Structure formats: structure tokens, C-alpha cells
Amino acid sequence: MYRLPRLGKSLSIAKKDLKIYYGKGPVVIFGILLPFFFFFAFLVGRKMPPLSLIAGLSGMAIWFTSTSISPVVVPWETRTKTLERLVASPISVTEMLLGDIIGSITLATSISAVTIFAVAAILGLMPVNFLTLLLGIVLASFCFSAIGVLISALPTDTTSDIMMLSTLIKFPLIFVSGIFIPTSNLPGWGTMISRFSPLTYFVDLVRFSFSGSGSPWMDIGALFGFSLLFLFASDFFHRRTLLKRL
Amino acid sequence: MGAIEANSLVKDFDNLRAVDGVTFEVKEGEVLGFLGPNGAGKTTTVRMITGVLKPDSGRAYIDGIDVTRDPIGAKEQIGIAPEEANCYIDLTARGNMQLAGELYGVPKKKIKEKSIKLLDEFGLLDRADSKVKGFSKGMRQRLILAMALVNDPPILFLDEPTAGLDVASQRLIKERIKDLNDQGKTIFLTTHNISEADKLCDRVAIINNGQIATIDSPEKLKSTIQSTQSALVSFSGNGLSQDKLKYLKDLETVEEIEKEGDKYRLYGLDPGEIVEEVVDFARSENLKIISLNTSGPSLEEVFTHLTTG
Ligand SMILES: Nc1ncnc2c1ncn2[C@@H]1O[C@H](COP(=O)(O)OP(=O)(O)OP(=O)(O)O)[C@@H](O)[C@H]1O
Ligand SMILES: [Mg+2]
Numbered sequence: 001m002y003r004l005p006r007l008g009k010s011l012s013i014a015k016k017d018l019k020i021y022y023g024k025g026p027v028v029i030f031g032i033l034l035p036f037f038f039f040f041a042f043l044v045g046r047k048m049p050p051l052s053l054i055a056g057l058s059g060m061a062i063w064f065t066s067t068s069i070s071p072v073v074v075p076w077e078t079r080t081k082t083l084e085r086l087v088a089s090p091i092s093v094t095e096m097l098l099g100d101i102i103g104s105i106t107l108a109t110s111i112s113a114v115t116i117f118a119v120a121a122i123l124g125l126m127p128v129n130f131l132t133l134l135l136g137i138v139l140a141s142f143c144f145s146a147i148g149v150l151i152s153a154l155p156t157d158t159t160s161d162i163m164m165l166s167t168l169i170k171f172p173l174i175f176v177s178g179i180f181i182p183t184s185n186l187p188g189w190g191t192m193i194s195r196f197s198p199l200t201y202f203v204d205l206v207r208f209s210f211s212g213s214g215s216p217w218m219d220i221g222a223l224f225g226f227s228l229l230f231l232f233a234s235d236f237f238h239r240r241t242l243l244k245r246l
Numbered sequence: 247m248g249a250i251e252a253n254s255l256v257k258d259f260d261n262l263r264a265v266d267g268v269t270f271e272v273k274e275g276e277v278l279g280f281l282g283p284n285g286a287g288k289t290t291t292v293r294m295i296t297g298v299l300k301p302d303s304g305r306a307y308i309d310g311i312d313v314t315r316d317p318i319g320a321k322e323q324i325g326i327a328p329e330e331a332n333c334y335i336d337l338t339a340r341g342n343m344q345l346a347g348e349l350y351g352v353p354k355k356k357i358k359e360k361s362i363k364l365l366d367e368f369g370l371l372d373r374a375d376s377k378v379k380g381f382s383k384g385m386r387q388r389l390i391l392a393m394a395l396v397n398d399p400p401i402l403f404l405d406e407p408t409a410g411l412d413v414a415s416q417r418l419i420k421e422r423i424k425d426l427n428d429q430g431k432t433i434f435l436t437t438h439n440i441s442e443a444d445k446l447c448d449r450v451a452i453i454n455n456g457q458i459a460t461i462d463s464p465e466k467l468k469s470t471i472q473s474t475q476s477a478l479v480s481f482s483g484n485g486l487s488q489d490k491l492k493y494l495k496d497l498e499t500v501e502e503i504e505k506e507g508d509k510y511r512l513y514g515l516d517p518g519e520i521v522e523e524v525v526d527f528a529r530s531e532n533l534k535i536i537s538l539n540t541s542g543p544s545l546e547e548v549f550t551h552l553t554t555g
Pocket of ligand 1: 246259260262264282283284285286287288289290291329
């Protein structure tokens with residue numbers, strides 16, 4: 001019997017995640033400090049145009065905040081034996097994962113939005129297309145949170161395993177997504193890879209939002225497509241590995 | 247159709263058959279005790295019936311709902327206190343109740359009222375707003391039971407609810423189980439505490455090596471092993487001399503004598519007759535009887551009989 005996912009159940013899960021997991025250390029370190037560290041270490045002082053600066057910072061801010069906690073929630077619940085409680089209650093796997101994603105989006109959008117607008121103001125930039133920027137922030141945090149949740153399908157209860165795996169994915173992706181080097185300056189294979197990175201499209205969308213040149217549709221479409229892809233992939237793999245955790 | 251039905255449930259883990267064709271039915275309003283040695287397959291059976299694990303074959307029904315086909319519909323009918331699952335230690339007791347209520351779709355206002363009522367019943371109301379991190383094992387166990395009741399389910403699964411608790415907590419939980427049954431709830435109770443099962447359960451199932459060895463009312467089960475009836479007697483003084491002991495042993499009605507501390511247990515088919523003989527014996531030997539009582543086979547003996555050898 002198929003039931004449509006109920007948003008209310010996912011919101012209860014999201015609320016629980018925000019109360020329990022988002023006050024913990026890794027969020028602060030991986031979510032907020034890292035993007036700033038990268039920003040100052042690699043971008044500031046390289047005589048980059050302000051548009052590239054804001055695009056790079058936005059990309060890193062959303063990428064790191066969205067993937068800070070989303071990969072560790074399920075392993076954490078496995079460890080503390082609260083997962084069985086969720087599995088035993090009348091909610092579907094999809095509702096549970098959507099809840100984890102919504103929790104992550106809430107944190108990522110609120111922190112990143114503040115960061116992005118603050119830095120934009122410092123750089124003297126104003127978004128030309130405000131709505132596109134907001135849509136981009138929400139879509140990107142959805143997409144990246146789904147990636148985080150997908151990573152957590154690895155059936156482990158050791159959060160450090162997951163942290164390592166997600167770091168292995170998180171860092172290389174930054175270098176092929178047009179944050180430090182515009183994708184057009186990458187070697188041929190680099191351009192190829194960058195097309196498979198959803199981060200590329202978000203960075204491009206931020207450029208559009210602040211400059212108004214080009215078209216946002218390709219970026220929005222790609223982010224939307226990637227979001228669905230990672231959502232379905234999470235659902236598929238978690239259904240296979242969930243029972244191994246109990 | 248019963249409130250709970252298990253039909254030829256089978257579950258393998260790697261090369262081990264944990265549950266091997268378990269079939270039973272629990273009627274509405276009944277308390278079924280589920281007894282078995284460690285690793286017998288009790289928790290695995292509960293997990294399959296409650297939709298946590300998928301059976302390799304066989305079916306389970308909750309209130310007529312096929313658990314495999316409509317797990318959410320089935321889960322809405324039940325409350326579970328799982329053996330291993332925990333509450334959220336970073337949330338308060340009230341926070342845990344609220345989450346449980348929301349997951350079971352209980353309206354907000356109802357959750358608030360229910361939380362207060364249940365936390366009070368389980369003696370946790372004064373700690374309602376403390377984080378569970380600081381709770382003792384018994385307090386957590388009581389919270390887990392309160393959480394299982396927040397949706398007022400007609401059917402309850404309790405997997406070793408009193409394991410490792412002190413006498414007061416055990417008694418509180420036993421009383422609550424009785425009350426809940428009086429309210430008409432169907433209860434599936436897994437336990438290692440045989441006297442608890444004897445007192446609380448309408449029927450008891452004994453599971454061994456993944457198979458149901460027997461399922462019946464405690465009294466009927468006891469009557470299946472006749473030979474172990476006995477009388478227990480203690481005399482004043484320093485115990486019996488060898489020839490007095492031999493005299494008792496040679497009595498027609500006594501099959502065997504065992505010393506138990508300062509008492510003697512005399513086994514035989516008719517403990518009533520043994521008592522009469524013992525009284526005659528004491529009178530003729532001028533011995534004072536301090537205590538004398540008879541006992542039939544206990545549920546524990548039935549259990550041991552069925553689960554060993
Ligand atoms: N997730 C699992 N993976 C592998 N084996 C398992 C798993 N769960 C249970 N088993 C095995 O299945 C058998 C039955 O376990 P189960 O937990 O059902 O026993 P139980 O009757 O509840 O025991 P206890 O009284 O100790 O709680 C055991 O041999 C156990 O090792
Ligand atoms: Mg068990």
C-alpha cells in the first residue's frame with residue numbers, strides 16, 4: 001500500500017533534529033568557520049572581482065552548512081538506539097529522510113543567508129535578482145542536504161567514519177565548481193567534472209543574481225534535477241541499509 | 247480474528263534461523279506472556295510483528311491489518327516499549343512525549359494533556375522538564391512506557407519492561423500493566439520474570455530455538471507436569487538423623503527427598519497424603535513441625551522442562 005509522504009511528520013523529525021543535533025560542535029566548525037577560513041585563505045587578496053568573491057563565498061557557505069549535520073544524524077541515531085524508535089513509529093522512511101533534509105535546510109538557509117547578505121553589503125554588492133538568489137539558496141541547500149543524507153546511507157554507527165567520507169567528497173568538489181577557478185579556465189576534463197557538481201550551478205546562479213547577465217534557467221533546472229536525484233537515491237539506499245542498523 | 251496474529255513467521259540472520267515458523271494468536275483484551283531463554287527469538291518475533299523487521303516468510307496481522315502490506319496502518323494501532331530502543335537523552339521527558347505524540351499523529355492539545363497525565367502516572371511529573379540525560383535506568387524505562395501510551399493504543403508490545411529495575415519500579419510497572427489490561431488493552435509481554443508472567447498473563451507462550459514450545463494458560467501448563475509436586479517441611483532441632491530420614495524415604499507416597507537449607511522437600515504424586523504421613527511421623531517421634539506446606543509444579547519448572555534437554 002502506497003501512502004503519500006505527510007509533511008507534518010517530516011516537520012516533527014526536523015524539529016527534533018534542530019533541537020538535538022544542530023547545537024553540537026561540528027555544525028559550528030564545519031558549517032560556519034570553514035567557509036570563512038577558506039574565504040580568507042584563498043579568495044581575499046587575490047584581486048578577484050567582487051562578483052567572484054560573493055559567488056565563491058555563497059557556494060562554500062551553503063555547501064558546508066548543508067553538509068555539516070545531515071550526514072551524521074542517522075549514524076548518530078543508530079549509535080544511541082533511537083533509530084529503532086523511529087522505525088517502529090508510523091512514519092515512512094521517506095518521511096524520516098525528508099525530515100532530516102528539512103532540518104538541514106532550515107539551518108543552512110538561515111545561517112548562509114545572513115552570511116551572504118552581510119558579505120555582499122561589505123563588498124558593496126546588491127542582488128539584481130533577489131528572488132532568484134533566494135530560490136537558489138533554498139534549492140541548493142535542499143540539494144546539498146540530500147547529498148549529506150545520501151552519504152549517511154553507509155550502514156555505520158560511527159560518526160567519524162561518516163565525517164571522513166563526507167570530507168573526502170566535500171573538499172574536492174569545491175575545486176571543480178568554479179569557486180576558486182572559473183570553470184571556463186579548467187582543463188577539459190575539469191570542465192566535464194564540474195558539470196556533474198551541483199555546486200557549479202549554484203555558484204553560477206549567484207553570479208547571475210548579482211550581475212543580471214546570462215540566464216538562470218539552466219542553473220535552476222539543474223539544481224532541481226539534482227535535488228530530486230539525490231532525494232530518490234537517499235530513499236533507495238536507506239531502505240536497503242536501514243535494517244542492517246537495527 | 248485476534249488482535250495480534252503471527253502466521254508461520256521465519257527470520258534468518260546469516261546462517262542462523264532466529265525465528266522458525268512461529269504461529270500464534272492473541273485475542274482482544276488478553277495478556278500474552280512471551281517467555282524463552284536468551285537468544286530464543288523473542289525480540290526478533292516482536293520486531294517482525296511490529297513492522298520493524300521484514301519476515302523472510304510468514305505474515306503478521308495487527309487488528310486484521312497485514313503488517314507487511316500496510317506497516318503504517320498497523321503501527322498506528324500499537325504502542326511499543328522496545329527492548330533496546332532508547333529515548334532521546336538530549337530532550338526533556340516532556341520533549342520525548344511530544345515527539346512520540348507527533349509521530350503517532352496525536353493532536354497537539356491532546357499530547358499536552360496526555361503527557362502530564364502519563365508522566366504523573368509513571369512518577370515522572372516532577373522531572374518532566376529535565377533532560378533525560380540525567381535520568382536513571384528505571385526512570386528511562388518508565389518514560390519509555392509512558393511514550394508507548396501517548397497515542398492511547400489498543401494493543402501494546404512490551405519487551406522486558408521490568409528488566410534490571412528495582413522492586414518499587416517493577417511493582418509500579420506491573421500495576422500499570424494490570425490497569426491497562428483492565429481498560430481492555432491487549433498486551434504482548436516479553437519477560438524473563440516467570441512469576442511476573444504467572445501473575446499477569448492470561449496465557450503464556452514458551453519459545454525455544456525460534457519455535458513455540460507451548461502456549462496455554464499458566465495453570466494448564468503447570469498441570470502438564472504432574473510428577474514434581476512436593477511438600478516442604480522443617481522440624482525444630484538439628485535436622486533429622488539418618489535412620490529417621492530413611493524412614494521418611496521408605497514411605498509409600500514419597501518418591502524422593504531433597505534437603506533445602508533447614509527444610510526437607512518430599513516429592514510425590516499426592517502431596518496431601520505426604521503431609522498426613524509427615525504429621526503422624528512427627529507425632530510418633532516427638533518432633534515439632536515448624537512449617538509445612540505443599541506446592542505444585544511452578545511455571546518455572548514447566549519452563550525449565552521445555553527449554554532444556
Ligand atoms: N540484527 C541481528 N543480526 C544478527 N543476528 C541477530 C540479530 N538480531 C538477533 N539475532 C540473533 O537471533 C537470535 C534471536 O535473538 P533475539 O534477540 O530475538 O532473542 P531474544 O529471545 O529476544 O533474547 P533475549 O532474551 O536475550 O532478549 C539470537 O541468536 C541473536 O544472536
Ligand atoms: Mg530480547
